[in-house]
Each structure stands twice: as structure tokens, then as C-alpha cells.
Amino acid sequence: MDTGLLIQVILSGLSVGAIYALVAVGFGVIFNATGAINFVQGEYVMVGGLSAAMLYEAWDVPVLVAIVAAVAVTVLLGVLTEFGLLGFGRLRTPASITIATIAIAVIVKGSAMLISDRDTYALPSVLGTDSLQVLGASTSRQTVLNLLLAVAAVAALTLFFQCTKLGTTLRAAAGDSETLQTFGVSYRTTARWAFVIAAALGALAGAGLAPLTVMSFDSGTLLGLKGFAAAMLGGLGNPRGALAGGLLLGIAEAVMSGYGAAAYADVVAFVVLLAILTLRPTGMFGTARAVRT
Amino acid sequence: MRKKISTLLTCSVLLALSACGLGSSGSDTDSDDTIKIGTLFSVSGAGANLGDKMRKGAELAVKQVNADGGIDGKKIDWVFYDPAGDTSTAVQQTNRMLDSDGVELVVGGGGSSGIALAMDPITSGRGVAFIATEGARQIVEPAAEAHPLTFKTTFNDTVMVERLIAFWKANGITRVAFMPDTSSFGQSAQEELERLAPEAGIKVFTAAFDPAANDLTPQVKRLAGNDPQAYLAWTITPAGVTFLKNIRSVIGERDVMVMHGFGFVDDRYMEQAGAASTGTILVSPKLPVWDQIDASDPQQPVMEDFATAYAEEYGGEQPNVYAGQAYDAMMVAVAALRATGGDTDGEKIADAIEGLGTHVGVTGAFKFTADDHSGLTVDDVAVIQWDGSRFLPVE
Numbered sequence: 055m056d057t058g059l060l061i062q063v064i065l066s067g068l069s070v071g072a073i074y075a076l077v078a079v080g081f082g083v084i085f086n087a088t089g090a091i092n093f094v095q096g097e098y099v100m101v102g103g104l105s106a107a108m109l110y111e112a113w114d115v116p117v118l119v120a121i122v123a124a125v126a127v128t129v130l131l132g133v134l135t136e137f138g139l140l141g142f143g144r145l146r147t148p149a150s151i152t153i154a155t156i157a158i159a160v161i162v163k164g165s166a167m168l169i170s171d172r173d174t175y176a177l178p179s180v181l182g183t184d185s186l187q188v189l190g191a192s193t194s195r196q197t198v199l200n201l202l203l204a205v206a207a208v209a210a211l212t213l214f215f216q217c218t219k220l221g222t223t224l225r226a227a228a229g230d231s232e233t234l235q236t237f238g239v240s241y242r243t244t245a246r247w248a249f250v251i252a253a254a255l256g257a258l259a260g261a262g263l264a265p266l267t268v269m270s271f272d273s274g275t276l277l278g279l280k281g282f283a284a285a286m287l288g289g290l291g292n293p294r295g296a297l298a299g300g301l302l303l304g305i306a307e308a309v310m311s312g313y314g315a316a317a318y319a320d321v322v323a324f325v326v327l328l329a330i331l332t333l334r335p336t337g338m339f340g341t342a343r344a345v346r347t
Numbered sequence: 348m349r350k351k352i353s354t355l356l357t358c359s360v361l362l363a364l365s366a367c368g369l370g371s372s373g374s375d376t377d378s379d380d381t382i383k384i385g386t387l388f389s390v391s392g393a394g395a396n397l398g399d400k401m402r403k404g405a406e407l408a409v410k411q412v413n414a415d416g417g418i419d420g421k422k423i424d425w426v427f428y429d430p431a432g433d434t435s436t437a438v439q440q441t442n443r444m445l446d447s448d449g450v451e452l453v454v455g456g457g458g459s460s461g462i463a464l465a466m467d468p469i470t471s472g473r474g475v476a477f478i479a480t481e482g483a484r485q486i487v488e489p490a491a492e493a494h495p496l497t498f499k500t501t502f503n504d505t506v507m508v509e510r511l512i513a514f515w516k517a518n519g520i521t522r523v524a525f526m527p528d529t530s531s532f533g534q535s536a537q538e539e540l541e542r543l544a545p546e547a548g549i550k551v552f553t554a555a556f557d558p559a560a561n562d563l564t565p566q567v568k569r570l571a572g573n574d575p576q577a578y579l580a581w582t583i584t585p586a587g588v589t590f591l592k593n594i595r596s597v598i599g600e601r602d603v604m605v606m607h608g609f610g611f612v613d614d615r616y617m618e619q620a621g622a623a624s625t626g627t628i629l630v631s632p633k634l635p636v637w638d639q640i641d642a643s644d645p646q647q648p649v650m651e652d653f654a655t656a657y658a659e660e661y662g663g664e665q666p667n668v669y670a671g672q673a674y675d676a677m678m679v680a681v682a683a684l685r686a687t688g689g690d691t692d693g694e695k696i697a698d699a700i701e702g703l704g705t706h707v708g709v710t711g712a713f714k715f716t717a718d719d720h721s722g723l724t725v726d727d728v729a730v731i732q733w734d735g736s737r738f739l740p741v742e
Contacts, residue, residue: 062568062597070562164391172395174585176619183622185596191568192596266592267561268585268619272393276559311556312565320557 058190063312064305065188069197069266071304072204073099076259077281078288078296079207080252086215086228086291087248089148093155094135096278097162098256102128103264103273104166106257107175117180125257131162132253136246159275166271179265200262204300207255208293215293224248228291276320283327289337298338381424382417382689384409384680385450387440387466388480388673389458392432397583397669398458401480402427404670405455407653407660408677418684426450430457437462441469451691452684453477454676456499460486460531467497476683476696478676480669482532482610487720496693498700498720500675500710502728504532506721507609507630508539510728512547514630515577520604522550524575526566526590528558528582532610536581558584567597576603583610591620591627604628609728612668617733625735632710633729634671635738640729645707653709671709679713682706 077095084092106124110117139154181195215221226234227244235241260269263277280303288299303323310319330337386405389398409425417423426448430437437457444450453470456463460483467486470477471494479486479499487494488503515523525540527533537553544551552573554566563586570578580590587607594605605627612631617624633640637650653674657666666674679700684691686699706713711727730741 056572059565059568059572063565066562066564073561167391167395172390172399174396174588174615174619176588176621178621185599191564192599193564194592194596263561267589268616270396270585272395308562308565311554311560311563312569315555320559 059312061189061191063308065191065193065197066311067305067308068201068301069193069304070307071284071301072197072200073259073263073277073300074281074284074303075204075297075300076200076207076255076262077277078285078300079204079211079293080255080259081282081285082291082293082296083211083224083248083252083255085285087224087244088151089228090151090155091148091282092135092249092252093152093278093282094131094159094162095252095256095281096274096276097159097166098128098131098253098274099260099263099277099281100166100269100271100274101131101162102257102260103177103269104170104175104260104271106261107177107264107269108170110177111175117178120177121180121261124261125254128253128257128260129250132249132256133246135253136242136249140242140245159278163271163275170271172271174268174270175264176268177261177264194266196262196265203258203262204297207258208297211251211293220247280323283323283330286330286335286337287326292337295337379421381422382452382684382691383424383426383448383450384677385426385428385441385444385448385453386455387428387430387437387444387453387457387462388455389432389462390429392430394432394458394583398429398432400667400670401455401458401673403657403661403664404666404673405480405677407657407670408674408681410660411656412677412681418681419689421689423681430462432457432459432462434459434462434465438465438469441466445469445473445475451475452680452696454680455479455673456481456486463499467494471496471693474693476680476691476693476700478680478700480672480676483535484721485535489718490720491717494720496697498679498697498715498722500672500679500708500713501721502609502632502710502723503721504536504608505539505543506723506725507728508536508543510630510725510730511540511579511606512543512549513725514730515549516547518604520576521548522573522575522577523552524567524570524573524578525551525553526563526570526578526580527553527555528580528584528586529555530558530582530584532583533558533581536608556582556586556590558582558586560586561589563590563593564597567593571598577606578603579606579608581608581610585616585619587611588616588620588624591623595623606630609668612731612738614665614667614737617738622735624733627733628741629731629733629738631729631731631738632668632671632727634666634668634709636729636731636740639740646709646712646727649707650709666709668710675708675710675713678708679703679706679715 080095102124105127106120109123110120179196185192284299284303285296288295306322307319388402390402409423413422428440456466456479460481463479463481463486477497482501484503487499527537552570554570556563607629609631683696683699687695700715711723713722715722731738732741
């Protein structure tokens with residue numbers, strides 16, 4: 055057994071898995087607040103990565119400045135998404151919101167295509183181009199940063215949901231938004247905060263992904279679906295589950311690339327998604343929500 | 348953006364003026380004064396970037412021909428559709444072009460081999476000639492038996508693979524790690540390489556990757572175990588940038604040849620890979636090094652005129668090989684139409700194309716025959732190297 059290859063497969067899986075995890079956490083945040091699946095989540099990653107790379111190239115600003123600006127742009131898009139979905143007062147059921155997010159995702163992608171003039175854009179890593187040697191394998195330093203980012207995001211969100219008033223409100227909204235509204239908490243306000251958080255997470259994922267590849271208007275869609283699979287794998291709405299789901303999915307894909315047929319690496323995510331939906335819809339770490347009727 | 352709008356305005360004003368001026372022929376564009384050529388390129392959807400370059404190449408050809416007085420006095424009336432990379436949309440649009448729009452000749456197959464392959468039975472079924480700009484050799488092979496009316500202005504991957512093998516033999520390379528993507532572009536090249544390389548005494552180790560992959564280190568690491576002298580990727584997607592970065596990361600400073608196929612010849616991709624792309628060797632049409640090849644090459648002035656006119660038309664933008672292929676396809680159609688005296692009958696056009704002799708284009712010196720509807724040979728292939736800022740020819 056070639057241990058170098060094994061380590062390489064694991065590193066590759068963690069590198070891509072960290073991005074999946076960040077996307078998966080975003081799905082969970084929106085699900086908790088609205089009960090809907092937000093298919094714009096993948097496009098947040100695209101907008102975050104693409105706008106950071108475009109700003110970097112156009113303005114020649116430091117990478118960090120470009121990233122901060124890109125997060126701001128994406129958060130604004132998150133607020134607009136919420137307005138587009140709930141601002142007209144017609145959509146209230148999770149199913150209708152979910153379907154509307156698909157429409158918004160298409161609009162965002164189309165706009166990005168026109169704004170970027172169909173070009174690809176690159177963003178250098180804040181940590182430089184040197185690679186990191188680990189036990190006979192190698193990875194970029196960006197991988198470590200992405201992993202730290204994913205872990206920090208999950209820890210921060212867990213704390214936020216458990217220990218802050220807004221976090222508690224968001225959790226309560228997930229549990230029973232109607233009762234919460236009788237206490238004078240606006241459904242719109244909680245939803246808007248959820249979209250702000252989800253968009254920021256997406257933008258960070260995009261900024262973390264861009265140095266590993268290049269970004270184009272087309273970078274987000276498939277990533278969104280894989281992030282969704284990761285979220286389902288870990289249990290939708292559970293940040294720690296999302297982290298585990300993302301990393302596991304990344305490693306499963308890397309194993310396919312390294313040992314099996316790469317042609318099927320992409321299929322892994324969707325086989326996992328199907329299996330989870332059929333066998334254990336609450337995910338590995340999720341618990342079924344008790345519903346009183 | 349402003350330039351685009353002003354171009355649009357200019358065009359529409361010119362159109363309005365010409366319609367008024369002609370007067371007698373009325374506003375009906377399907378008259379004897381024009382020849383309707385239909386084109387499909389995916390300027391939106393996944394391959395939008397390449398589709399946009401192809402559209403510009405074809406558009407430039409149409410503008411040049413019309414500015415020169417057209418074909419025996421007939422202007423080209425250009426009908427354009429965007430199938431957005433979707434084959435079923437492309438099929439509908441092809442039908443509409445031929446049934447409702449009165450298109451007499453089709454140039455450009457949607458920017459993807461899958462679309463071109465689906466369009467071919469439709470155009471052939473109506474006896475219309477079709478000049479594709481897509482890569483797969485199946486679009487035109489076997490020419491005489493199955494595709495008498497269909498041509499293409501791109502290289503067959505067989506030709507590229509033959510050139511590669513000659514290059515490896517000349518450089519003493521016998522062990523090659525091959526990384527095609529899982530699209531038909533990559534898989535078709537894999538078939539040809541695994542068929543032709545063993546005969547030449549070259550061992551090929553293959554690990555495919557998904558075109559949407561963001562990390563290829565597992566494949567590179569696995570191939571590195573075979574101690575190859577060269578790594579060759581075959582893709583048109585941004586994953587090729589990841590390939591370059593990952594190679595440098597995994598094999599470090601070890602002295603190996605890093606190579607890309609002709610689908611990845613693009614300055615922007617090379618620049619985006621940063622330091623990792625320096626020294627990358629590619630098989631390519633000669634266009635990227637048009638200003639550095641022997642001036643006695645008959646292709647040189649054609650490429651120079653094209654590059655100059657393209658940059659002038661599109662705000663200083665440099666054309667890439669995709670723009671060149673589309674320009675060639677339109678110009679081959681025009682040359683054939685001149686030969687038939689404007690007759691658009693499919694069989695007459697096909698005979699005319701096969702009778703062109705040598706058509707010196709941007710992509711190569713095309714020699715179409717009844718059995719070869721691609722027309723390009725290894726002599727048209729250049730081996731080029733990215734030196735960190737531009738492509739240079741490799742001896």
C-alpha cells in the first residue's frame with residue numbers, strides 16, 4: 055500500500071471537503087430559519103469567489119481587501135435574495151420558497167455571466183503559492199486555511215445559536231415561527247439575518263475555493279448541489295453535522311479519484327444524497343423533529 | 348459595453364438605411380440578393396467563453412465578406428442562435444433555421460461536439476451543407492459514406508496525437524502520464540493515444556478527471572508512482588489550471604515535461620495558473636505564435652491579417668484558436684459559394700469544398716478531399732511553450 059497516495063487522497067478530500075462543509079452550513083442556516091432549501095447557496099460561493107477575483111484583477115488591491123469587499127457584495131445579494139423571496143408577501147410555505155430560490159439562482163448566474171463577460175478569473179492565496187509537504191504528500195497552504203475556516207465557522211455558529219439572543223430567536227423560528235410571531239418577533243427579520251449569515255458563509259467558501267482553481271459564472275451550481283448533499287449527509291440544520299458531511303463527501307470523492315474511476319467521482323455526491331434521502335432522511339447526526347398534530 | 352451598444356446602433360441604422368435604399372426589393376431579406384447562412388454557438392451556458400470567441404470569429408468573417416461586396420454581389424444574411432450548450436435546444440433551433448428562416452447553409456455546430464453531432468443528421472437530411480467548428484472526428488468520419496455534406500475546420504485528435512508522439516520520440520520520452528477529462532473531448536483523445544502510442548514504443552499511464560474537479564492531486568500522485576517523464580492533460584475547462592498548480596505541488600522541482608492539449612491554448616488560462624504554468628508545452632494550431640514563425644509560411648500573412656482585423660474589431664482583444672476555427676469555417680463556406688456562383692445546393696457546395704485544393708486558413712492549410720472532411724495534417728500543428736508571459740514555438 056502506497057501511504058503517500060493514501061495521505062494525498064485524504065488531504066485532497068479535506069481540501070475540497072472544507073468548501074463543501076461551508077456550503078452545507080449555509081444550507082442549514084436557511085433551513086433552520088425558514089424550513090426551505092436555498093438553492094442560491096451555490097451561487098453565493100460563485101459570487102464570493104468571482105467578485106473577489108474580479109476586484110483583485112480590476113483594482114489591483116491586496117487579496118484580503120478584495121475578499122472583504124466580495125463578502126460585502128455577497129451579503130448584499132443575500133439581503134436581496136430574502137427581499138425577492140419574502141418581500142412581496144406571497145411566499146410563506148417552505149416548498150414555495152424553495153422553488154423560488156431556484157429562479158433566483160438562475161437570475162444570479164445569468165447576471166454574473168454578463169458582468170464577468172464569460173471570462174474566468176483567478177485569485178492568489180493570501181498565504182502564497184508554496185505547497186506544504188505532509189508525510190510524502192503535498193497540498194497547498196490554502197487547504198489548511200480552508201479547513202480552519204470551516205471549523206471556525208462551525209464553532210462560531212454553534213456558539214451563536216446557543217449563546218446569543220438572536221441565535222436563540224433564529225432557533226425558535228425554526229421550531230415554531232408562528233408562536234414566535236405572537237411574541238412580536240418578525241418572521242422577515244429572522245429570515246433576513248439567516249440570509250446574511252448564509253451569504254457570508256458562501257462568500258468565504260468562494261474566497262477559499264478561488265485560489266485552488268479559477269472562478270467563472272458557472273462555478274457555483276454543481277458546488278451548491280454537492281453542498282446540499284453534504285448537508286443532508288450530516289443532518290440538515292446541524293452545523294457540526296454539516297462539517298462532518300462536507301469532509302466525508304470530499305474524502306469519498308478523492309478516494310474515487312485516487313483509487314477508482316474519476317469519471318464517477320462526481321456521482322459519489324449524488325449517490326450519497328439518494329442513499330441518505332432513502333435510508334436516513336435526518337442525516338447521520340440529525341434527529342427527527344417531533345411534530346405534534 | 349458602450350462599444351457594443353454603439354456597434355448595435357450602427358448596425359441597426361445601417362440595416363434601416365440599406366432597406367430604404369434598396370427600396371424595390373422591399374424588406375423581405377429572403378431575396379435573391381442575399382445568401383442565408385445559419386450559425387449556432389453557445390454564447391451562454393457552461394462553454395460560454397469559447398462560444399463567444401467563436402461567434403466573434405464568424406462575425407468578423409461575415410463583416411469582411413459583406414464589406415468587400417459579398418459573394419458575386421450577394422450579401423451574407425447571417426442568422427445566429429444560441430443553444431446555451433443544450434443539445435435539444437440546438438436541434439429545435441436547427442430545424443427552425445432550415446424550416447422557417449430559410450437558411451441555405453449551416454456554419455458552426457453550437458460550440459460542442461455533442462451538439463454538432465446532433466445537427467449533422469438534420470442538415471444532411473435536408474440536403475444542406477454543414478461546416479462544423481467542433482472537435483470530434485465522428486462529426487465527419489467516415490466522410491464519403493456517412494457524411495458527404497458535412498465538413499469541419501478543426502483538427503482530428505488523431506492528427507494531434509501523431510504530432511505528440513513524434514515530439515516525444517524526438518525528445519527521448521517513452522513514459523507518459525496522461526490526464527484527460529471525462530468529456531468526449533478527453534475520452535476521444537485517450538482512445539487515440541492508447542491506440543497509437545504503444546506502436547511507437549511509448550508507455551502511457553492514464554488517470555481521468557472530472558471537468559468540474561477542484562483538486563487533481565490524487566490522480567497526479569497515483570501517476571507519479573510510474574515515474575513518467577511527461578504529464579499531459581487534455582481538457583478545455585478551468586480544471587486545466589488546477590492540473591498545472593497540482594503538478595507543481597505534488598512533484599516539486601523534479602524535472603518533468605508538463606503538457607496540455609490543443610483545447611487549452613489560452614493566454615488567460617496560462618496567466619491564471621501563475622508561476623505553475625511557466626514552461627508548459629502544448630500542441631496547438633500555429634495561430635498563437637503567428638508573429639514568430641517563418642514569414643515564408645503561406646499561413647503567416649493570413650494569420651497576421653486575421654489577428655490584426657480581430658483586434659481592431661473587438662477593442663484590442665487577441666483572437667484565440669476557437670475564434671480562428673470559426674473564421675475559417677465561414678471563409679471555407681464563402682470560398683465554396685464563390686466556386687458554385689452562389690448556388691447553395693448541398694452537393695454542389697460539398698463538391699466545391701472538396702475541389703478547393705489548398706485553402707490557406709487561420710488554423711491551417713486545409714486540403715479537403717472526398718475522404719477527408721477535416722483537411723488538416725500534422726504539418727499544421729505547432730508545438731509551443733508558455734514562457735511565463737507568452738507562447739513561443741518549440742523547435
